[in-house]
Amino acid sequence: MTRKGAVESAMRTVLLCAGLASLLIVAMTGIFILREAMPAFREVGVWRLLSGSEWRPGQELYGLLPMIAGSGLVTLGAVCLGLPIALGCGIFLAETAPGWIRGVVKPSIELLAGIPSVVYGLFGLVVLVPAVRGFDYPGNAGFGLLSASIVLAVMILPTIASVSEVAIRSVPDEYRKGALALGSTRWEMIRTVVLPAARSGILSAVVLGLGRAVGETIAMIMVIGNSVMMPSAMGGPLPGIFLSRARTLTGNIAVEMSYATGLHSSALFATGVVLFVLIMLVNSAARALMARNAGGGRG
Amino acid sequence: MADTVPRLRTAGYNLYYGSFRALRDITIDIPENSITAIIGPSGCGKSTFLRSFNRMNELIPGVTVTGKVLLDGEDIFRADVVALRRKVGMVFQRPNPFPKSIFDNVSYGPRIHGTRDRGVLASIVERSLRDAALWDEVKDDQQKSALALSGGQQQRLCIARALAVEPEVILMDEPASALDPVATMRIEELMQSLKQRYTIVIVTHNMQQAARVSDFTAFMMTDGFRAGNLVEFGATKQIFTTPADSRTEDYISGRFG
Numbered sequence: 248m249t250r251k252g253a254v255e256s257a258m259r260t261v262l263l264c265a266g267l268a269s270l271l272i273v274a275m276t277g278i279f280i281l282r283e284a285m286p287a288f289r290e291v292g293v294w295r296l297l298s299g300s301e302w303r304p305g306q307e308l309y310g311l312l313p314m315i316a317g318s319g320l321v322t323l324g325a326v327c328l329g330l331p332i333a334l335g336c337g338i339f340l341a342e343t344a345p346g347w348i349r350g351v352v353k354p355s356i357e358l359l360a361g362i363p364s365v366v367y368g369l370f371g372l373v374v375l376v377p378a379v380r381g382f383d384y385p386g387n388a389g390f391g392l393l394s395a396s397i398v399l400a401v402m403i404l405p406t407i408a409s410v411s412e413v414a415i416r417s418v419p420d421e422y423r424k425g426a427l428a429l430g431s432t433r434w435e436m437i438r439t440v441v442l443p444a445a446r447s448g449i450l451s452a453v454v455l456g457l458g459r460a461v462g463e464t465i466a467m468i469m470v471i472g473n474s475v476m477m478p479s480a481m482g483g484p485l486p487g488i489f490l491s492r493a494r495t496l497t498g499n500i501a502v503e504m505s506y507a508t509g510l511h512s513s514a515l516f517a518t519g520v521v522l523f524v525l526i527m528l529v530n531s532a533a534r535a536l537m538a539r540n541a542g543g544g545r546g
Numbered sequence: 547m548a549d550t551v552p553r554l555r556t557a558g559y560n561l562y563y564g565s566f567r568a569l570r571d572i573t574i575d576i577p578e579n580s581i582t583a584i585i586g587p588s589g590c591g592k593s594t595f596l597r598s599f600n601r602m603n604e605l606i607p608g609v610t611v612t613g614k615v616l617l618d619g620e621d622i623f624r625a626d627v628v629a630l631r632r633k634v635g636m637v638f639q640r641p642n643p644f645p646k647s648i649f650d651n652v653s654y655g656p657r658i659h660g661t662r663d664r665g666v667l668a669s670i671v672e673r674s675l676r677d678a679a680l681w682d683e684v685k686d687d688q689q690k691s692a693l694a695l696s697g698g699q700q701q702r703l704c705i706a707r708a709l710a711v712e713p714e715v716i717l718m719d720e721p722a723s724a725l726d727p728v729a730t731m732r733i734e735e736l737m738q739s740l741k742q743r744y745t746i747v748i749v750t751h752n753m754q755q756a757a758r759v760s761d762f763t764a765f766m767m768t769d770g771f772r773a774g775n776l777v778e779f780g781a782t783k784q785i786f787t788t789p790a791d792s793r794t795e796d797y798i799s800g801r802f803g
Contacts, residue, residue: 421642425704428600428638429655429711430631439658444645 277523283516290510296517302475302499304507309514311521313477317392317493318525320478321471322460324396324489325403330453333404337411337452342437353409360405368469371398376470384490386481390472393489398466403456410455414448415441451536458529461522464497473498496522553578553745554599554715559613561594561603568594570773571613574764578714581737581746583760583782585753587797590766591774592749593639596717599747600634601627617715632659635708639720641700643692643707648675648684651692651703655711670710678706679736698729705736716740718748722755734759753798757786765794 287296291309299310336356340349375397380389418441426436442449472492480487494502500515500522507515552575561569569591576582584592594603601622603609615622622630632655643651652671653661661667671688675681680702684690692703701721708716718737722730737746737759750756756763763785765777778791789795 419642421638421640422644424602424605424638425642425644425707426654427605428602428631428636429658429707430628431658432628435658439654440644 280516280519280523284513284520286510287513287517291514291517296514297521300477304503304511304514307510309510309517311496311499311518313475314494314496314499314518315521316478317471318461318495318497320392320488320493321395321399321467321495322457324392325399325460326453326456328396329400329404329456330407332400333407333452333456334411334449336404336408337415337449338437338442340408340412341415342441343433356405356408359401360409364402364463364466365469367398367402368466371395371466371470379490382490384481384483384487387490388472388492390470391490391492392471392478395467395471395493395495396489398470399460399463402463402466403459406459407452407456410452411445411449414445414452417448418444447536447539451533454529454533454536458526458533461525461529462497464495464501467495468498468501471495471498473502475499496525552576553618554747555614555616555619556598557614557616559598559615560611561591561598562610563606564608567771567773569598570769570771570775572774572776574776574779576745576747577762578745579741579743580761581741581748581759582762582764583756584747584749584764584766585751585756585797586766586774586777587768588751589772590768592766593719595766595774596719596747596749597636599715599717600631600636602636632711633713634715634717635711635713636717637701637704637708637719637721640724641697641704643695643700643703645691645693647689648692648695648703649688652706652710654707659711671706674706674710675703677709677740678702679732679739680706696729698725698732701725701729701733702736705733705740709740713744715745715747718746720749720751723751730755757782765789765791765797767793767797 287309291299296309296311297315298312299308300312301308301310302313336352340353340356344352371394375394376389378389379391379394380387422440422444423436426440427433431439471494473494474492475494476492478488478491478493481491496518499518503511504515554576555574557573559569559572560567572595584596586592597603598611598615599617599622603611604627611623617625617630617633644654646654649668649671652674653667656667656670661670672681672685675684680699683699684695684703692700695703701724705716705721722733725733734755737748740746741761748756748760760782762780763782764779765785766774767777768774778785778789778794780790785794786798789798
């Protein structure tokens, strides 16, 4: 074999190993977590873990439903608050922003993505929690789903804004010209042609944001209150549920892992498995959407 | 030309990209219910000139114009651009149906202009598709994606989409250049039937096409400063048989361009 050929095949092997390594790491992590969670799955049972509404390690009660509800609600809240702003941002950057404003806004959105989550937590702690505490509502302590949703909304904003900007930008200009030539205004064109054409890209932006939201830990611990309880409206109207304290799946692990032993520890690993599966679902949804987007399914 | 009324008219019209003059001093009267072809070598500004009639050049940053463009005697630069584009429809070089159903494509214009009634929309869609000679091919499949149609069908769909807003003028920017000969022939036949009711202005680089379909021909060329200007305008027959300008003769006899 020539020297060039040897380098070539060595390179190929190195790259193959690198590729396999990441696969191996994911598989190892999954297997490791699953193995540690096995005692909890065996002794508590998968169904009781998922549907049990009591989490009291002292009494051997390991129900994850309050945390699933907490993670679910805070994610829902974050998407409801963040999506309109993020999408507006994406549309603005892709369609209407003059060059110099884009030059200012885009880097600041990228900066937003780079800020460590603990800093967002601090912001939530000193600004949002006291502000939310101002609502006169029975049981409202400021810490809770609303504060956490706002923090999370800000954290997923850059993801959704930049991915949807790319999706909107990739809509062919011919569609825009076609719409304008038929006498639509700029906004009509965006609403009736550009956004529908970018729909699947925007959806995948949202799903990517969801993934980030479900996995967020430290900022949530700092503002959500961490009480193990089913979120409830505390006797008031249903939206009051967002003033309830809650705990996320991620927070559950982070708060208790340092002192957990035995079955308790295994139940925390089971929490990790639930998160793992959730993220896997979210990611494959995002992949499916993006594949559809790329594969000419522009309808 | 004396017996026809000018529908579109430009007078001393200039267009600049930044400081570069792309169109110089164009004055032309385009008669109604006829087909006017704009021909000329590549880069002579014929598409730019065509886009002047529905103000699509305004989408390009840095474009400024001087002089007049009149539709039915009214200055189009004073008119509302949305209203102008309702009256002056456009068909593009590459078929550009929206990624929507056939029905939604054709009903797009009427819908944004306020027609909501499903029955009314359905009859507009049928009429427009019939006028665009596409009805028989798609009538049973109007919910199918427009992107599933062939290139020629897509272009006729785009014509139907333009007809649905009931324009007075239809601008066509090399509408058949992306199509095969059979599809091209169908578009040309369609133009003949449409000129009874519409004023059509077509840009084409295909001189045979201009000779076949148009009633009037405008020949454009760049001058010494690379600005496009109108060399000669007249009845197609006259332009192609006895051109007044030697440059026109050189071009149509294939000596350059």
